[in-house]
Amino acid sequence: MRAILAKELRQLFHSPLAWGVLAALQLILAWLFMLQLEQFLQIQQRLTTLQSTLGVTALVIAPLIDSAATVALLMTPLLTMNSFSREYQQGTIDLLLAAPISSAAIVGGKFLALLLVLVCAWLLVAAMPLSLLVGTWPDIGTLIASLLALALALAGYAAIGLWASSLTTQPAIAAVISYAVLLLLSTLNLTAGAAPDSPLLVLSLSFHLQRMLGGLVGSGDLIYFALLVATPLLLTVMRLRRLRGGG
Amino acid sequence: MEALLRTNQLCRRFGAVDAVQGVDLELFPGEIVALLGPNGAGKSTTLRMLCGCLTPSSGTVTINGLDLQRSPFAAKRAIGYLPETPPLYRDLRVDEYLNFCARLRGVGTDQLREKRERVKSLCGLGDCGRRLIGNLSKGYQQRVGIAQALIHDPQLIILDEPSSGLDPNQIVEIRALIRSLGANHSIILSSHILAEAESVCDRVLIMHRGSVVFSEPLGRLSEPDQQTLTVVLGTPPQRETLAALPGVAAADALGSGRFELRLEAGCSSGQLARELALRDWELRELSSGKSSLEQVFTRLTTVDRSAAGA
Numbered sequence: 001m002r003a004i005l006a007k008e009l010r011q012l013f014h015s016p017l018a019w020g021v022l023a024a025l026q027l028i029l030a031w032l033f034m035l036q037l038e039q040f041l042q043i044q045q046r047l048t049t050l051q052s053t054l055g056v057t058a059l060v061i062a063p064l065i066d067s068a069a070t071v072a073l074l075m076t077p078l079l080t081m082n083s084f085s086r087e088y089q090q091g092t093i094d095l096l097l098a099a100p101i102s103s104a105a106i107v108g109g110k111f112l113a114l115l116l117v118l119v120c121a122w123l124l125v126a127a128m129p130l131s132l133l134v135g136t137w138p139d140i141g142t143l144i145a146s147l148l149a150l151a152l153a154l155a156g157y158a159a160i161g162l163w164a165s166s167l168t169t170q171p172a173i174a175a176v177i178s179y180a181v182l183l184l185l186s187t188l189n190l191t192a193g194a195a196p197d198s199p200l201l202v203l204s205l206s207f208h209l210q211r212m213l214g215g216l217v218g219s220g221d222l223i224y225f226a227l228l229v230a231t232p233l234l235l236t237v238m239r240l241r242r243l244r245g246g247g
Numbered sequence: 248m249e250a251l252l253r254t255n256q257l258c259r260r261f262g263a264v265d266a267v268q269g270v271d272l273e274l275f276p277g278e279i280v281a282l283l284g285p286n287g288a289g290k291s292t293t294l295r296m297l298c299g300c301l302t303p304s305s306g307t308v309t310i311n312g313l314d315l316q317r318s319p320f321a322a323k324r325a326i327g328y329l330p331e332t333p334p335l336y337r338d339l340r341v342d343e344y345l346n347f348c349a350r351l352r353g354v355g356t357d358q359l360r361e362k363r364e365r366v367k368s369l370c371g372l373g374d375c376g377r378r379l380i381g382n383l384s385k386g387y388q389q390r391v392g393i394a395q396a397l398i399h400d401p402q403l404i405i406l407d408e409p410s411s412g413l414d415p416n417q418i419v420e421i422r423a424l425i426r427s428l429g430a431n432h433s434i435i436l437s438s439h440i441l442a443e444a445e446s447v448c449d450r451v452l453i454m455h456r457g458s459v460v461f462s463e464p465l466g467r468l469s470e471p472d473q474q475t476l477t478v479v480l481g482t483p484p485q486r487e488t489l490a491a492l493p494g495v496a497a498a499d500a501l502g503s504g505r506f507e508l509r510l511e512a513g514c515s516s517g518q519l520a521r522e523l524a525l526r527d528w529e530l531r532e533l534s535s536g537k538s539s540l541e542q543v544f545t546r547l548t549t550v551d552r553s554a555a556g557a
Contacts, residue, residue, distance in 0.1 A: 003350035007336075014338055095334035095395070097300040099351040100320040245259070245302035 001101070004109025009116060012079070018117050021075045025068075026124050032067045033128045036060045057139040061129040062213045065146040068125045069153045069209055072118075073186065076154065077178035079117060080161025081171040083110050084236075088169040093243070103240035107162065107233055114158040122151055142215035149212035149221075153205065156228035157182060163232035166239040185228075249312070251276050251325075251403055251433045252297065257306035259292050259457075266292045268457045270306070272435075274403070279429040281444035281465075282437040284454035285548050290437040291331055293454065294407050297435070298328040310403060324352060327401035327432075331408050333392025337381030341372060341391055344380055345398055352399035362398055370394040370424065386417035393424065397432075404428060406436040410443060422447050441541055451540065453547055460547045465540070475542065476516055480504045481529030492522050504531075 012018045040059050047054060087093040096106050126147050132138055157178075164177035182205070189204035201207050205228070208221045252274040259267040267289040274280055282290050295301040297308055299315050299322070308315040313322040336344055345363045354362055367373055370390040375383065380391060389409070396404055409425065410418045425447050428434060438444055444451050445465065453461035483489075483504045490498040494514030499507045510519060516533065523530045 003347055006350075007339075007347045010343065011336065011338060090335065090337070091330055091332035092334040092336060094295070094300050094328070094330040095348065095351070098298040098323065098326065098328045100323040100353060101351065244300065245304075 001105040001109040004106055005112050008110050008113030012113060012117055021079055022121055025071055025075055025121050028071050029068050029125055033064050036063055056132060056136050057142045061138055061143055061146060064129060065150050065213055068150055072154055073157060073182050076157035077161050077175040080114055080158060080165055081174040083162050084166040085169055085171040085174050097244055103237045106240060107236045111158060111162055111233060115155060118154040118158055122154060145212050145215045145217045149209050152225035153209055156225060159229045159232040163236045166236045248275050250274060251311060253309045255307045257296055258304045259296060260304045265457050270459050274433050274435055276433055279434045279448045281448040281451045282435060282454060283444055283451055285439060288454040289457040290454055291407055294405050294437055298326050298405050299323050325402045326405060327396030328405045329392045329396045329407060329409060333388055335380045335388055335391060340377055340379055342376040345394060348395040349398045354399050366394040366397045386413055389413060402433060404432050404434045408437055441544060445540060453544055455548045461543055474510045476508050477534050478506050478508060479532035481531055484528060494518055
């Protein structure tokens with residue numbers, strides 16, 4: 001698995017794609033962060049006068065992480081689309097299938113490599129709200145919950161992207177499948193009048209993300225994200241087994 | 248001697264199509280075997296099953312006494328595989344790629360450099376280590392493909408059409424490389440070029456429609472067949488007239504005064520030449536026919552095709 005991880009990281013960072021995605025993510029979020037902060041400074045006086053309970057955590061950090069999750073949703077499929085599609089196209093999948101390693105190790109190596117790139121993105125995003133510690137004291141619990149939510153969402157995006165990439169030889173089609181699945185999961189909660197225990201809400205990515213951005217970390221949310229990561233990874237392993245003809 | 252590779256009734260179905268049916272193979276240490284057959288005969292499918300890329304629908308593959316399905320990791324360590332399209336990452340350098348392939352097969356860090364340099368010198372890649380694979384010529388890419396199959400020093404090397412797409416000089420080089428590898432490894436290679444099998448292999452297997460229809464040592468097969476002759480006549484008679492000559496069993500017209508004559512047992516080419524010279528047909532050329540391998544190949548792989556087409 002370490003051999004695959006090292007090879008994937010080398011390929012990801014050799015290509016301008018990972019650097020481009022990281023740069024674009026940082027640029028957009030830095031701009032949004034600045035806008036949020038500017039708006040907050042404008043209304044700060046009024047909030048104090050109104051004795052509002054809303055502070056920098058609710059008005060700057062939560063929207064920033066929410067935006068980060070959305071921008072990452074648009075960027076991650078571009079990172080993941082080549083993972084398996086390119087192996088199919090180049091015929092290098094035979095190199096992996098003929099090697100004395102398991103399908104799970106192939107998937108695990110590729111997933112960890114993607115995760116490491118996304119950890120870079122996560123650290124860059126996390127640096128922005130953490131920089132506020134210099135001048136103010138945000139709600140640390142909510143901040144941690146928000147950053148955890150972003151990390152889990154990124155892992156989920158990577159897992160879904162990896163699975164989509166294992167389905168097709170065309171990277172563009174892999175990206176389309178990722179977008180379709182991720183956008184569907186993100187908009188399931190928009191159904192009008194959904195009850196709090198509606199299955200659509202429970203399946204919705206945004207629902208769990210918003211709860212955690214509000215500082216609420218329930219075991220249900222953690223299980224949801226664990227399944228969001230584990231299910232596509234399992235499906236990818238099964239897909240590789242089917243490729244060998246064993247499934 | 249214990250066989251290094253043995254398959255038992257290997258079958259593979261794709262939907263309703265039987266790509267490979269009931270293949271029994273044996274490969275002994277130090278042997279180079281060619282798997283011949285027309286396109287679509289099931290050669291690549293068979294080789295992919297031998298190296299564990301494809302699971303057989305039924306049947307078993309045993310390598311070094313280990314069942315490939317039950318002990319895949321141990322069995323696969325003994326195999327080096329070059330698919331039809333060399334499995335290369337064009338954006339990696341040759342050294343990076345070979346290091347990756349070595350680690351993938353469990354070569355330790357302490358042996359990595361030594362093994363990499365050994366296969367590079369073996370495959371003539373000595374000064375290519377820092378070059379990007381995508382920038383190499385097709386011939387050198389093929390060498391890198393062979394180098395990756397050898398890097399972990401496997402006992403069994405499986406090469407799927409190793410000389411496809413190469414120019415004549417490169418083909419000669421690759422064949423020489425395969426011959427030199429045969430000294431220390433067992434090799435099974437697929438090809439649809441008969442000359443390739445004749446020049447490097449000890450034994451040939453011919454596949455047709457998913458089955459092995461022929462398996463013989465090459466030694467006597469590569470001798471030209473003395474019972475089939477090709478003649479060229481300046482003023483040719485009817486085919487039937489030629490077929491009726493004493494000692495001629497059958498005659499086929501090949502066009503432009505060229506005929507293929509099959510002799511009866513006991514009739515020599517000298518006798519036929521005399522018969523032809525006695526007649527006023529202006530004998531221009533008399534040569535031995537196809538090699539036995541070519542004849543066997545043509546007979547086994549075209550008979551059903553004409554039947555199927557009818």
